[in-house]
Amino acid sequence: MTLTQKQRDELWGEDGPYSQASIIIQTRILDDKASRVFVEVEADINPFTYKVVIQNREKFKDNMKIQQLIAHADYRGQRFGYVVCAFSREYTDESVMEEAKEVLTYTKETLITMHRFVMELIE
Numbered sequence: 001m002t003l004t005q006k007q008r009d010e011l012w013g014e015d016g017p018y019s020q021a022s023i024i025i026q027t028r029i030l031d032d033k034a035s036r037v038f039v040e041v042e043a044d045i046n047p048f049t050y051k052v053v054i055q056n057r058e059k060f061k062d063n064m065k066i067q068q069l070i071a072h073a074d075y076r077g078q079r080f081g082y083v084v085c086a087f088s089r090e091y092t093d094e095s096v097m098e099e100a101k102e103v104l105t106y107t108k109e110t111l112i113t114m115h116r117f118v119m120e121l122i123e
Contacts, residue, residue: 010078011048011049016119017118019046019081019115020043020044021104021111022042022044023039023100025039039089039100040085041086041100042085043069047082049114053118063110069111
């Protein structure tokens with residue numbers, strides 16, 4: 001597959017797809033004080049990968065993690081790509097952070113699976 005310059009730009013990476021997964025600690029401010037703290041796992045999927053996976057969604061019909069990521073992702077422009085929250089819980093104790101780390105691990109694995117598919121197409 002030969003890529004246009006626009007498609008290359010949508011990959012974000014120089015030689016291949018680049019996406020990211022993050023754990024975010026979010027402090028919610030209500031009035032004049034911090035009210036609650038949440039832990040979130042968020043993924044930013046480069047636009048090209050997202051589009052290719054959507055076009056080939058049938059090939060991933062048995063991969064519920066990919067199906068969930070692409071079903072709930074919102075486009076936030078070229079800079080952020082497709083953003084999806086994979087986890088969000090109030091940070092009440094360390095078990096919440098441990099669960100977030102587990103979700104981060106499978107979110108990374110899911111993004112890698114998507115990238116492998118794209119890399120096979122563009123080689």
